[in-house]
Amino acid sequence: MGESKTSTPNYLLYFAWVVSVIATLGSLYFSEIKGYVPCELCWYQRIFMYPLAIILGIAAFENDTKLKKYVLPxxxxxxxxxxxHYLVQKVPSFASIKPCVQGVPCNVQYINWLGFITIPFLALTAFTIISILMIVMFMKKSK
Structure with a gap:
């Protein structure tokens, strides 16, 4: 077997894949079912999340830990x-910066659960979990 594949399944890859799939399906739920129109920053976040669902799915199926160098960036x-995006929504001084000039303003909060959970916060949580899992995989490999 090659360097990147191990005989036991790497559950960190599976967990990262599940997180990316939930984030992808969540964003599609908000836009396609709830009808929330994504702003420009939402689209950029999707551009980074959607490929992760595919890349991590393939990596988990193949048990290929080398893909973490593509996933982490x-x-x-x-x-x-x-x-x-979260700062634009929650910090008044960031709201004066206008990253979205057309369409839906980036400071619109379609959801605001518990006073701090917004869609960008959910995306940040998913990206953070995936990043931490990739770093843990890297650390385990280097030992």
């Missing part, structure tokens, strides 16, 4: 966009 950059 996508999850980190997607997380940074989510963090910025």
């Amino acid at each position: 996508l999850s980190v950059f997607g997380g940074l966009i989510s963090l910025y």
